[in-house]
Amino acid sequence: MKIKLLSTSLFLLITSVSFCQKISVSEINEKRSTSDNSFGNECEIELKISGDEVRKYKLVKISKITKAIDDQGIDLLNDDKNNDDYIKIDQTAKIKIETKIPARKAKTIKELSGEVSLYNPNQANGSEIKITDYQNKTNVNLLPKKSGLEIIYLTKESYAKYVKENKDKKEEELKKLPEAARQLAQGLVGAFEGLFSSDDTTDDNKIYFYVNGDKSKFVDLYFEDATGKKIERNGSMRSDALFTYYFDEKPNPSWKLVINIETDKSLKKIPFKLIDIELP
Template identity: 30%
Template sequence: MKLAVLGLAALLAAAAPSKPSAIGVTSGDVTDRRRNDNTFAGLEVELKLTGEAAGEARGARATVEKAVDDTGRNLVKEGARPPEFEKPTGQGSPGLKLDLRNPARRAKSVREISGQVEVFLPDRDPAAVASADRFLSGMDRPIASPALKASHTEVTVVSRKTYDAEKKKDEERKKKEAESAGVAGAVVNAFSGLFEGLFGDIGENDVLVRVNDPGKKVFGVEVFDAAGKPIDNAGSMKVGDFWILKFTEKVPADASLRIYLMTAKAVVTAPFSLKDVALP
């Protein structure tokens, strides 16, 4: 009887549907710009993330390893830069696009596109999020966080007073170029790069965050209210060692800062392979 029960269990396990992959990829819109003069020529293929983890993704990027049209032409661009991580634009998953070479004139489909996607899922690793409650009260001091320490990352919210003081120093250095050549120090150099990279001034409501991130672990920085809801900002930009978060209204004193870190457990890599993608 025991053997019969074990045999039945094995049959049921074999018949059960396999669990869907955590991350999948399907093709979306295809933009075909075949031109003989190669001006703005190329092929753009949209990738859509699927699977149970797609909705959790705070960022993703895709790297193509093989792309061949139905005539056998290689569509992979040689020497292309590694892609940046894309972030969701709304409630959905990040939108990904592959930038490929011109297909052959007579090609009607891309026979194969394969590579890998990297998906940032911070909810899967507690060490992927560092938080600082009431961060405005601790400006000009590095944020104390086990997650930041483990990733060898230092994050400091810079006060307006410090920003104005460093900007004034920078203006004085520019008046004495010969002397400024001998100025040393990581903080001085970092602020100099900030001022040179800015188009205009930092607004009174903006949040300036200096990130010392030698391992390139920081994915993003966000501000949340006391209820744990993200505070809408008017955009953000990165200049050198600085993240600048733009706000139209003053950030509440009880707001918290969250720093997202790309830890090994929070970045999931999955292969993908698409077959016979039709060309328009």
């Protein structure tokens, strides 16, 4: 296998200015391989977001890539390689995009367009919700109704109780329920019966949450101890609407649950369009 690694720095070469923010290409790394393995072929573009407003935000992510094309007309969009997770803003706000490999004859990426999101979670703007005594708040929506999102803490016992109370309700009875309650009943009943009937639930070091609604607004969920220190988890898993979080110890009732969601006041979206990005 023959691998050729090329790297270049293009600081402030090409910029997109919007809402007093400047987005520029700071670095491109391109790797090609004769192997059929896709991991041997990649083009990684690092973007830098600068401007005074950036310092008001804690996290950044690429919201979407709408166009990526080289000067040979090859479409470089690579949705499988780019996720929508936020990353922490340190001294500078930088984020990476991975595209498909440009044509060998290509000298530039003709256009790279999309949107960057800056995010600042706190209680004042409604994007950070802190909940005490969470273990006594099963089967209820933990978020404000206006959020457009439901997050519900589940245990094997609380789920069994909910199913028992709602599974045998006739369709006519469900229709009489308020819309939110009806959707919750339909979404929960039967949705996770296989999971909660398995022996896997004997593991006491994990917690289940049901997430319903606009899941794109759901950013993170974690716990703090009595001193406000974040409890580190050792993994998480998502299966449709069920989110599972794993810990090194059995979750403590004294822990405080912290949920981060996107709100209009916590978010700033910056569209960008970069033209004629020189390839290495």
